[in-house]
Amino acid sequence: MNGMQLSFTMAGVTAVLVGTWLVITFNRLVAMRNRVQNAWAQIDVQLNRRHDLVPNLVETARGYMEHEHSVLDAVTAARAQAISASNDLAARATTESMLGGTLGRLVAVAEGYPQLRAAENFKVLQEQLTSTENRIAYARQFYNDEVRKYNTSQATFPGNLVAGMLGFSPKSMFLADEADCSIRLLSKNDESGRGEERG
Amino acid sequence: MGVPLALVITPLMYGVGLIAADVVNLFWPVPAEFWRKAGAVAGFGKVALDWLVQQKSADPQALAVGAAVMLVPGMLFSFLLWVGLVRLLRRSGSGGALLALAAREPLPTVLKELQLADVVQEMAIAAGLPAPQLMLIDAPGANACILGAGPENARIVVSRALLEDLEREELEAILAHLLASIGNGDLRIAVRMTAVFEACGLLLAIINAPFGPQARRTLWRLVRCWLGSGSDDPKEQAAIADFLTRSAGLETDDIDRFMDPSGKKSVLRSLRNFLLFPIFLTNLAIKLLLWVFLSVMVGPFLALLWRTRQYLADASAIQLTRNPDALARALQKLSQEPGQIPGGDWAAHLFLVLPGEGVGHADNSLSAQQMQTLARVWLASAPAGTQSTWATAGNFSAVSNQISATVQAAISGDVQAMARLHAAYHELTATDPQLAAQVPNPDDLVSARHGDFSAMTRLQAVRRNQNQKASKDDSAGSQAPSLIDFHPPLKRRLNRLAKLGAQIHENSAEPKARIVVLVLSLLLGPFVLAILALLLLLIAILIMASMTFVAIWLAVIHKLFALAGGVRIG
Numbered sequence: 116m117n118g119m120q121l122s123f124t125m126a127g128v129t130a131v132l133v134g135t136w137l138v139i140t141f142n143r144l145v146a147m148r149n150r151v152q153n154a155w156a157q158i159d160v161q162l163n164r165r166h167d168l169v170p171n172l173v174e175t176a177r178g179y180m181e182h183e184h185s186v187l188d189a190v191t192a193a194r195a196q197a198i199s200a201s202n203d204l205a206a207r208a209t210t211e212s213m214l215g216g217t218l219g220r221l222v223a224v225a226e227g228y229p230q231l232r233a234a235e236n237f238k239v240l241q242e243q244l245t246s247t248e249n250r251i252a253y254a255r256q257f258y259n260d261e262v263r264k265y266n267t268s269q270a271t272f273p274g275n276l277v278a279g280m281l282g283f284s285p286k287s288m289f290l291a292d293e294a295d296c297s298i299r300l301l302s303k304n305d306e307s308g309r310g311e312e313r314g
Numbered sequence: 315m316g317v318p319l320a321l322v323i324t325p326l327m328y329g330v331g332l333i334a335a336d337v338v339n340l341f342w343p344v345p346a347e348f349w350r351k352a353g354a355v356a357g358f359g360k361v362a363l364d365w366l367v368q369q370k371s372a373d374p375q376a377l378a379v380g381a382a383v384m385l386v387p388g389m390l391f392s393f394l395l396w397v398g399l400v401r402l403l404r405r406s407g408s409g410g411a412l413l414a415l416a417a418r419e420p421l422p423t424v425l426k427e428l429q430l431a432d433v434v435q436e437m438a439i440a441a442g443l444p445a446p447q448l449m450l451i452d453a454p455g456a457n458a459c460i461l462g463a464g465p466e467n468a469r470i471v472v473s474r475a476l477l478e479d480l481e482r483e484e485l486e487a488i489l490a491h492l493l494a495s496i497g498n499g500d501l502r503i504a505v506r507m508t509a510v511f512e513a514c515g516l517l518l519a520i521i522n523a524p525f526g527p528q529a530r531r532t533l534w535r536l537v538r539c540w541l542g543s544g545s546d547d548p549k550e551q552a553a554i555a556d557f558l559t560r561s562a563g564l565e566t567d568d569i570d571r572f573m574d575p576s577g578k579k580s581v582l583r584s585l586r587n588f589l590l591f592p593i594f595l596t597n598l599a600i601k602l603l604l605w606v607f608l609s610v611m612v613g614p615f616l617a618l619l620w621r622t623r624q625y626l627a628d629a630s631a632i633q634l635t636r637n638p639d640a641l642a643r644a645l646q647k648l649s650q651e652p653g654q655i656p657g658g659d660w661a662a663h664l665f666l667v668l669p670g671e672g673v674g675h676a677d678n679s680l681s682a683q684q685m686q687t688l689a690r691v692w693l694a695s696a697p698a699g700t701q702s703t704w705a706t707a708g709n710f711s712a713v714s715n716q717i718s719a720t721v722q723a724a725i726s727g728d729v730q731a732m733a734r735l736h737a738a739y740h741e742l743t744a745t746d747p748q749l750a751a752q753v754p755n756p757d758d759l760v761s762a763r764h765g766d767f768s769a770m771t772r773l774q775a776v777r778r779n780q781n782q783k784a785s786k787d788d789s790a791g792s793q794a795p796s797l798i799d800f801h802p803p804l805k806r807r808l809n810r811l812a813k814l815g816a817q818i819h820e821n822s823a824e825p826k827a828r829i830v831v832l833v834l835s836l837l838l839g840p841f842v843l844a845i846l847a848l849l850l851l852l853i854a855i856l857i858m859a860s861m862t863f864v865a866i867w868l869a870v871i872h873k874l875f876a877l878a879g880g881v882r883i884g
Contacts, residue, residue: 239428242429253436
């Protein structure tokens with residue numbers, strides 16, 4: 116084989132190798148991006164679950180603390196707002212944390228009504244509520260973990276050379292905000308005992 | 315699998331093949347070509363043996379073929395057994411295991427169980443896995459395990475006592491560990507590992523099959539399972555549960571019973587024993603081999619592998635909960651008490667801590683008459699029209715399984731099953747109080763659900779009695795033979811957790827004890843090695859003897875067939 120053919124062959128082989136690497140990298144990044152989107156959708160699922168729990172909770176509480184109008188109405192209003200803001204991403208963050216805040220206030224007020232606290236169905240509802248808050252927190256944590264993996268993948272060498280060209284941009288993580296702290300700190304007093312911030 | 319094991323199995327396989335050929339020869343004359351080929355194959359084998367035993371020099375190629383001839387059939391057979399078991403376990407192993415453990419669904423009415431279900435869901439979200447099905451056991455030992463073939467159909471089994479002992483955070487940590495284990499693919503590894511141990515048990519069952527009705531029945535049900543398609547068939551699951559809890563232990567065999575039945579010794583029996591001596595010897599050789607093989611070679615290797623997975627699961631759990639202290643505390647709490655789970659011995663490696671002995675054995679072996687009475691009463695209490703064909707008064711283990719299944723159903727809320735239990739229990743207390751200890755008190759079942767510890771202990775004693783009838787030795791499981799424990803030692807686990815950020819409050823550090831152990835092991839080391847070498851020598855002798863006997867025996871039978879053929883033709 117003379118020099119020309121040799122260099123052609125080598126160029127061909129190199130092209131095939133680079134092409135394979137490109138394909139593998141692209142697929143990997145696509146898979147990771149899909150996982151990130153899936154994780155985001157999971158958060159949605161848990162937020163909707165919280166929406167569904169609220170009416171039952173409010174009705175049970177209303178049976179025992181009828182004159183606490185302000186708190187109960189605030190919860191109902193916040194829920195309505197959260198549901199209506201489902202499509203707008205920016206507004207959604209605000210409405211959801213407001214809902215979390217009002218729920219926290221409701222739980223705090225319910226502490227002062229021992230009969231309500233002792234009622235079986237309220238215990239179950241409270242457990243479901245605390246669990247939902249936990250699930251939202253864990254869903255966010257999972258989302259953050261996936262975003263971290265994705266960001267790392269598309270920023271490390273040699274992937275970063277082509278990530279921009281192929282259309283992969285870094286995604287942002289969830290950060291804790293003030294309103295979300297409220298319900299977790301307030302739940303410290305109940306028997307489930309989860310009072311810690313999650314990161 | 316083991317070379318020595320193959321050496322023992324192969325002659326038997328050849329023997330079976332030759333006898334089959336002989337039988338066929340009686341009816342249709344097999345071409346002489348076949349016998350010549352067989353002779354050539356045997357010649358190769360003889361070359362290999364001569365090289366090994368008498369150090370006669372041999373052509374390497376012939377040697378290789380000879381070695382292949384001697385080893386390959388046995389190895390192939392064992393490998394096929396293992397593959398078959400993996401398939402079986404993957405399909406319905408978890409169902410059978412759940413039956414053996416008497417696991418039940420969590421009740422939505424009990425708040426703690428609701429919390430547990432919620433925690434499982436939360437951890438599944440954190441891990442990004444589909445939430446596994448949760449099952450509970452009413453046992454006083456605090457323990458938990460995972461079952462299944464993969465993340466899609468995984469199940470978590472938690473004992474009720476675990477709920478009582480641990481706080482919320484620690485429960486989260488433990489469940490995170492279990493879920494992380496599932497996510498890391500430990501279930502596939504566990505199925506393969508369990509299959510290795512069970513394959514040994516299966517081998518023993520096959521050898522025992524010509525002699526004992528028990529082994530035959532177990533084998534038959536296993537074969538039916540393997541050929542069947544349903545994974546939810548309760549009979550199939552019961553068969554697997556039976557197989558797992560009984561034949562994994564190397565306990566007294568049908569062969570021993572066959573050889574030496576209680577009572578009369580007659581000349582005929584002795585003659586029969588003498589004739590069947592090679593099989594007996596093979597059985598013994600295989601048992602000894604399996605014991606050494608499992609404890610010294612395969613066992614520790616698998617144990618170390620499994621420990622690595624446990625460390626990984628610990629680290630993943632911390633990544634999920636971001637709370638190393640809770641996991642450390644939980645592990646410390648769990649290691650303090652024996653987490654005994656009746657019926658879980660064969661799967662000890664899957665549990666968080668070793669299911670220990672705990673409560674002492676009550677010596678409750680039933681006489682044959684008592685077994686009959688129990689079976690009769692139980693069958694009489696069956697609602698009209700639901701007699702099953704495979705549980706009869708004579709088949710006691712089937713009756714025992716049916717009792718377990720009914721107890722399960724009663725726990726899950728089946729009113730008919732509960733009524734039947736009530737009837738049977740009252741009848742038994744009236745007839746024979748000792749027998750009543752074999753059936754759980756229905757009221758205990760109800761109170762155990764709500765965390766009544768004395769009820770749980772009573773229930774566990776009943777289960778122990780039930781298991782004792784089936785297997786003589788309760789703590790012999792597939793776990794027992796390994797010299798190295800499958801569970802990582804607590805100290806090492808805590809050390810690793812401390813590196814990951816946990817703050818651990820040690821009770822006592824005993825450096826002096828460690829030095830003593832070190833010195834002792836150095837002193838005793840050579841002795842142990844010597845004993846091991848002797849053991850291996852013994853095994854080698856046994857193998858040789860077994861092969862010789864089988865060869866003689868086969869030659870005699872072949873001659874007999876040849877004579878019979880000759881008489882018939884000529």
